[in-house]
Amino acid sequence: MRRLLAILILYLPWPAFAAALQIVLTDPAGRALPDAVVSAYPVRGAMPPLRIAGPYKVAQQDVQFRPAVTIVPVGATVSFPNHDRFRHHVYSFSAPKRFELKLYGRDESHSILFDKPGTVALGCNIHDAMTAFVRVVDTPFAAKSGADGALVLTGLPPGALRLRVWHPRLKGHGNETEIPVTLPATGLRRAIVLPVRPA
Amino acid sequence: MRPRFTHLRTRLTVAFTGMFAVVLIVIGLAVQMAISDTAERSVARDLNAGVIGFERIWSMRSDQLRQAAGVLAQDYGFRSAVATGDDATTESALHNLRTRIGIPTAFLVKADGGVAGLDPRLAASAAPLAQNLEDGQSEGIVQIGDGLYQAVAMPVRAPTLIGWAVFAVRLDGDAMRALTRLSAIPFDATVLRRDARGRWQGGGAMPPELMAGLAPLDGRKSARLAFDGPAGRTLARTEPLAGFDRAQPALLVLQYPLDAELAALRSLQYLLWGIGAIGLLAVALATARMSRSITRPIAVLDDAARQMEAGSAVRVEIMSGDEIERLAGSFNRMVAAIDERERRIGHLALHDALTGLPNRALLRTQVDTVLRRCLRRGQQVAILGLDLDDFKGVNDTNGHGVGDALLARVATLLSEIAGDAFVARLGGDEFAILLECDGRQAPETLARTIVARLAQPFRIEDQEILIGTSVGIAMAPGDGTDRTTLLKNADLALHRAKTEGRGTYRYFEAGMDAAARARRVLEADLRQGLQDGAFELFYQPLFDLGSNRVTAFEALIRWRHPTRGMISPLEFIPIAEDTGLIVPLGEWVIRQATREAMSWPAPVRVAVNVSPIQFRTPGLLATLVDALARSGLEPHRLEVEITESIFLADTDATLATLHSLRSLGVRIALDDFGTGFSSLSYLRSFPFDKIKIDRSFITDLLHGHENIAIVRAITHLAQAMGMETTAEGVEDAEQLAALRLEGCTNVQGFLFSRPVPADQVVTLFEMSHAPVAQAA
Numbered sequence: 019m020r021r022l023l024a025i026l027i028l029y030l031p032w033p034a035f036a037a038a039l040q041i042v043l044t045d046p047a048g049r050a051l052p053d054a055v056v057s058a059y060p061v062r063g064a065m066p067p068l069r070i071a072g073p074y075k076v077a078q079q080d081v082q083f084r085p086a087v088t089i090v091p092v093g094a095t096v097s098f099p100n101h102d103r104f105r106h107h108v109y110s111f112s113a114p115k116r117f118e119l120k121l122y123g124r125d126e127s128h129s130i131l132f133d134k135p136g137t138v139a140l141g142c143n144i145h146d147a148m149t150a151f152v153r154v155v156d157t158p159f160a161a162k163s164g165a166d167g168a169l170v171l172t173g174l175p176p177g178a179l180r181l182r183v184w185h186p187r188l189k190g191h192g193n194e195t196e197i198p199v200t201l202p203a204t205g206l207r208r209a210i211v212l213p214v215r216p217a
Numbered sequence: 218m219r220p221r222f223t224h225l226r227t228r229l230t231v232a233f234t235g236m237f238a239v240v241l242i243v244i245g246l247a248v249q250m251a252i253s254d255t256a257e258r259s260v261a262r263d264l265n266a267g268v269i270g271f272e273r274i275w276s277m278r279s280d281q282l283r284q285a286a287g288v289l290a291q292d293y294g295f296r297s298a299v300a301t302g303d304d305a306t307t308e309s310a311l312h313n314l315r316t317r318i319g320i321p322t323a324f325l326v327k328a329d330g331g332v333a334g335l336d337p338r339l340a341a342s343a344a345p346l347a348q349n350l351e352d353g354q355s356e357g358i359v360q361i362g363d364g365l366y367q368a369v370a371m372p373v374r375a376p377t378l379i380g381w382a383v384f385a386v387r388l389d390g391d392a393m394r395a396l397t398r399l400s401a402i403p404f405d406a407t408v409l410r411r412d413a414r415g416r417w418q419g420g421g422a423m424p425p426e427l428m429a430g431l432a433p434l435d436g437r438k439s440a441r442l443a444f445d446g447p448a449g450r451t452l453a454r455t456e457p458l459a460g461f462d463r464a465q466p467a468l469l470v471l472q473y474p475l476d477a478e479l480a481a482l483r484s485l486q487y488l489l490w491g492i493g494a495i496g497l498l499a500v501a502l503a504t505a506r507m508s509r510s511i512t513r514p515i516a517v518l519d520d521a522a523r524q525m526e527a528g529s530a531v532r533v534e535i536m537s538g539d540e541i542e543r544l545a546g547s548f549n550r551m552v553a554a555i556d557e558r559e560r561r562i563g564h565l566a567l568h569d570a571l572t573g574l575p576n577r578a579l580l581r582t583q584v585d586t587v588l589r590r591c592l593r594r595g596q597q598v599a600i601l602g603l604d605l606d607d608f609k610g611v612n613d614t615n616g617h618g619v620g621d622a623l624l625a626r627v628a629t630l631l632s633e634i635a636g637d638a639f640v641a642r643l644g645g646d647e648f649a650i651l652l653e654c655d656g657r658q659a660p661e662t663l664a665r666t667i668v669a670r671l672a673q674p675f676r677i678e679d680q681e682i683l684i685g686t687s688v689g690i691a692m693a694p695g696d697g698t699d700r701t702t703l704l705k706n707a708d709l710a711l712h713r714a715k716t717e718g719r720g721t722y723r724y725f726e727a728g729m730d731a732a733a734r735a736r737r738v739l740e741a742d743l744r745q746g747l748q749d750g751a752f753e754l755f756y757q758p759l760f761d762l763g764s765n766r767v768t769a770f771e772a773l774i775r776w777r778h779p780t781r782g783m784i785s786p787l788e789f790i791p792i793a794e795d796t797g798l799i800v801p802l803g804e805w806v807i808r809q810a811t812r813e814a815m816s817w818p819a820p821v822r823v824a825v826n827v828s829p830i831q832f833r834t835p836g837l838l839a840t841l842v843d844a845l846a847r848s849g850l851e852p853h854r855l856e857v858e859i860t861e862s863i864f865l866a867d868t869d870a871t872l873a874t875l876h877s878l879r880s881l882g883v884r885i886a887l888d889d890f891g892t893g894f895s896s897l898s899y900l901r902s903f904p905f906d907k908i909k910i911d912r913s914f915i916t917d918l919l920h921g922h923e924n925i926a927i928v929r930a931i932t933h934l935a936q937a938m939g940m941e942t943t944a945e946g947v948e949d950a951e952q953l954a955a956l957r958l959e960g961c962t963n964v965q966g967f968l969f970s971r972p973v974p975a976d977q978v979v980t981l982f983e984m985s986h987a988p989v990a991q992a993a
Binding site: 109111112116139140141142143146148149151186189191193215216 | 291293351375379
């Protein structure tokens with residue numbers, strides 16, 4: 019469905035001032051890297067306004083956060099509904115947003131406002147294996163790679179861009195790295211190999 | 218070099234003890250090796266066990282650390298503190314944990330490389346851990362500061378990885394010792410870490426020999442080492458340990474000196490050597506004892522053999538019932554046999570084989586013994602020297618077999634007569650009797666008995682044999698006190714008895730010795746005189762009664778002695794005959810006479826006397842021929858005068874010689890006729906040219922009828938046989954007249970001339986013609 023959408027986007031007529039950036043992410047072994055977030059910042063020109071769509075939701079189901087990676091714009095509110103029969107204790111020690119949702123049960127939901135950009139790692143104090151990330155971005159151009167490691171950023175102004183690439187296992191400070199890119203008006207397809215820690 | 222033993226016993230003892238010692242040493246060495254081997258294997262096994270134990274403890278402690286680290290890493294508050302960068306809380310939590318569970322080293326390595334909970338001085342050395350942790354390493358040996366640690370790390374997630382809780386135990390001396398307390402032997406355990414340059418570090422005081430052995434190891438496999446360290450031979454075992462940094466492996470080294478293991482076995486070794494030493498001593502004593510019992514009989518034999526060698530008669534008694542007893546038996550028989558043989562040899566050496574009487578050698582010792590004994594007691598000792606008269610004639614006439622039988626009979630007879638006295642045969646027909654004059658038997662009585670008994674005829678092989686004996690007696694101490702003198706004096710007395718008519722006995726007298734000595738001196742002078750030409754010839758004319766002329770001269774020898782002056786032939790001719798000097802002397806006479814006669818007018822002859830001894834020498838004929846040839850004298854002018862005693866020996870040989878002389882043309886005269894045997898058969902057997910009538914008849918010619926008759930008979934006989942006659946010793950005219958009357962053809966004597974020196978011969982010859990003719 020998502021792939022179809024991507025194809026549609028690719029072939030739809032596009033305003034002349036906007037170009038598409040297609041990125042495929044792999045690890046050094048050549049495997050596709052899903053759940054990587056790429057956010058783009060035009061070097062010149064004004065940043066278009068953020069659009070806070072929603073609702074943003076990170077559910078807990080089958081002792082897992084779903085989805086594992088969620089992209090939200092700064093100022094968005096994310097709800098944490100519990101679909102499991104037992105309780106979770108969701109917490110974040112991440113600098114952009116520290117919070118703790120102590121032991122709440124089935125179908126209980128709490129909402130948290132993410133007001134600073136950055137990555138917020140979510141954990142459950144009861145279930146160590148549960149991990150999820152909320153990538154809080156301050157740009158309208160951000161996308162998450164699919165299972166095939168591919169993503170498309172659309173509506174970008176051609177010209178110089180700074181790409182911030184984040185992945186939970188990416189080596190480096192904050193698990194992110196910055197890559198400069200010059201986007202031609204005709205668009206760009208770019209393959210990026212990310213140095214990631216073994217899963 | 219081969220050891221030399223003077224005793225068989227020592228040799229046996231040394232050999233057996235030595236053998237046992239060698240066996241002991243071999244066993245000892247084998248045991249020693251076995252012990253060493255066992256010890257080595259035991260140490261190796263213990264070291265292996267040590268390694269296993271260490272690994273078990275290692276993993277146990279690892280689990281412990283992991284558990285503790287896990288607890289910490291899970292702690293919500295701790296994670297919160299770490300995640301929010303609250304270092305004070307983090308360190309406080311780490312401190313709390315260290316004290317609570319007693320883990321001295323616990324710290325946090327943050328994902329960004331920071332280190333919390335560690336002394337700031339050590340923090341820097343721990344920082345590189347982050348890289349290893351990042352690579353997924355969770356345990357291993359790590360170096361923090363100077364120390365090596367066993368470390369375990371647990372990730373701290375919140376929920377993403379924000380760091381690692383690292384719990385570590387320092388592997389210092391105490392920790393390692395604690396480890397070895399659990400093992401069977403107190404080995405020395407050390408952990409080493411390979412540094413960036415590939416060298417093993419962290420051992421503290423490790424023996425350099427061991428370090429050298431470890432150097433080539435890469436630490437990926439276990440290894441065994443053996444080295445000679447400060448504590449002696451040491452075994453080591455290494456086991457690789459995971460390093461926190463894979464590039465820097467660690468090594469567990471266990472070492473244990475073999476001596477320490479052997480120390481436990483040392484008492485066993487001492488015991489073994491002690492038993493060996495006692496055994497050796499026991500064997501030495503037992504062997505010495507046994508070999509003494511074996512060799513004692515041999516020593517007895519050895520000793521006996523030495524005694525036998527020294528000349529004493531020995532007999533060994535060994536009752537061992539074995540070969541040695543049989544050997545002793547053989548030895549005894551051998552000793553007896555040698556003894557018997559010695560006796561026989563001794564008897565032979567001291568006795569005469571023919572008669573069985575003691576010989577001269579035994580006589581000598583016997584004389585010595587008896588002399589010593591008797592002279593000490595003041596007794597007299599007599600030595601009787603005996604010599605058979607005419608024994609040579611018996612041998613010549615009756616053969617040696619009869620001669621030997623006669624000697625044996627005489628010996629038996631002498632022994633019978635002598636009784637207790639000591640009878641010896643000195644050789645040939647000489648005997649001697651040693652008589653101790655203890656009064657029982659007087660030497661004179663014995664001598665008389667012997668002379669009388671031996672004068673009686675013996676009957677041997679159907680032949681009647683008549684001999685006699687002469688006896689000389691010397692008495693000790695009167696005639697000498699030593700053996701040599703006594704024997705010599707007895708011999709002198711015997712000589713006197715023989716010269717004074719045989720068949721009698723004589724006591725030694727002092728003069729005999731002097732006479733004998735004078736005789737010896739004369740003999741020596743005679744030899745010297747012969748060399749020096751001290752002799753000369755005098756000539757006495759022979760007057761022919763038919764022609765009234767001197768027809769010949771008789772050569773008479775004279776000796777001009779350098780100190781004694783002229784010496785008569787009567788004195789020195791017998792000595793010359795006894796000593797054989799008569800031969801060269803006679804030769805000289807022949808040569809001298811023929812040479813001097815050459816100056817005389819022919820046909821005057823020269824007459825020379827030839828002694829019977831000279832006559833028997835084979836050289837006589839050659840001498841005559843040579844003398845005639847050299848002088849040029851015609852043979853018929855040479856007259857050889859012989860006496861009838863030449864016929865006493867081999868008559869055939871005598872006649873042959875006479876005929877040979879005759880064939881030369883030499884005239885032959887029979888001298889001194891009328892004395893001795895004067896057998897007429899001699900005259901028949903050989904045609905002499907002349908018979909010389911002995912002077913004894915002429916001297917008394919006018920005093921008795923008988924002498925005239927004898928002279929007449931001789932002249933008539935000679936006339937009948939065609940022989941000339943010469944009367945010797947004519948001293949006065951009456952005698953000459955009587956002889957002429959009786960038909961004697963020649964005369965010789967002082968009436969005509971004494972013997973004159975050679976230079977007066979010719980004068981005498983010339984002078985003689987007229988006066989003598991007138992006198993006649």
